[in-house]
Amino acid sequence: MVSREERMKGFYDEKHETMPRKEQKEFQEKLIREFCEYAYNNTKYYHDKFDVAGIKPIDIKTLEDFHNVPLTQKSELVEIQKNNPPFGGLLAIPLNDINVVFRSPGPLLEGFSIKAATSIGNSLCKALYSNGFRKGDIVNVTFSFAGVPAGLGFTQGVNLLGAISIPMGTGKTDIQIELMKQLNVTGFIGTPSFLGKLGKKATKKGVKTREELSIDVGCFTAEPLPESLRKNLEDTFDMMARQVYGIADLGIIGRECGLAQGMHLEESMVTEIVDPNTKETLPPGERGEVIVTVPYRRAIPFIRFCTGDASRVMDEAICGCGRTSPKLERWLGRVNQIIKVKGQFLHPKQVKNVLKKHGLKKFQVVVTRPDNISDVFVIKVEYEGDPSSLPIDDINKELADAIILKPNIEFVKPGEIKGKEEIVDLRKFD
Ligand SMILES: [Zn+2]
CATH class of the missing domain: 3.30.300.30 (ANL, C-terminal domain)
Structure with missing residues (x-):
């Protein structure tokens, strides 16, 4: 059994996770320069978008230049796919080079290439490691496997980390509790409400959640994790409850570390906060809409994708855990309620x-x-x-x-x- 102390320390990818801020900026600038050129040359959508805005990829040299690139609204992409099915001309690679297709809410069909798998896997492992998961954990993955990326993605992340995954999906609470006991399951990935439900069900069946179940670490997302609920789950299961911020279209954008005071931004993505009205990029500390660019997405590239989620990048201080990437405050709801x-x-x-x-x-x-x-x-x-x-x-x-x-x-x-x-x-x- 991994000790709580071990779960709190170390890095999955020390080189990138502890990179000085200046290097981090240069690293991201290199990624976006290449990515803008890639999307411009390989998709009609971004070729037209850049042309209409009067921007050439060669103009994008710094993160500041990047703020001038037009935003991508999901509603536009949904519309394009509706008018020109199945992928709406958004594919930047031949259809045969795609190895998996998901349908995210919208609906939006998204293809992923095998080439992106390494980067996606790396960001998932960073997230899980940062949340406290370690090699040797036995993990219930309770997100859906039905056409959406969460279940499959987390399962692959768990395996890449060297841990054992139990791809359960939601429901089947009796079987989940039985397996947790039988296999001494140590990790849980899913929504806080679902683990809460499992806890209640277990108690009702006479299972002592702290003594008879071995759940020691949890990765939560897709729902808010207020401190009261975190404490409740930690007390019920004698566990360490951490969260990540991710969305189906993009992957894991932010991850809590052991200290659990904000979510470290994924280094290989470019995350910005914009004013929901003027769409101008806001400095750290200000709340607005989360905008994300994922340069390793090769099949269907998204540049400055509007998540519709509200949050802010917290102040610039370096976290006590040693990770240098800035942190995102907890999810604050949808931006249209702001x-x-x-x-x-x-x-x-x-x-x-x-x-x-x-x-x-x-x-x-x-x-x-x-x-x-x-x-x-x-x-x-x-x-x-x-x-x-x-x-x-x-x-x-x-x-x-x-x-x-x-x-x-x-x-x-x-x-x-x-x-x-x-x-x-x-x-x-x-
Ligand atoms: Zn930290």
């Missing part, structure tokens, strides 16, 4: 997470601009009892940390908040 208040992006999830901790559920953020110049916002919160019994100072402080704005809470009686919207924007912009 609004900008007093110059800061505000997402209802940020408010919800804090209020939930204090047992407060129903809320509504109301934003107005009474003088047409400055924003005023009130967080209405329904509360049955006397609000003075609540730790108001703590709530205000936690909210201020989460939204980077001074909160203004107004307690109302249950039933007083109308509608389901968590944010109501009453400002008028002429």
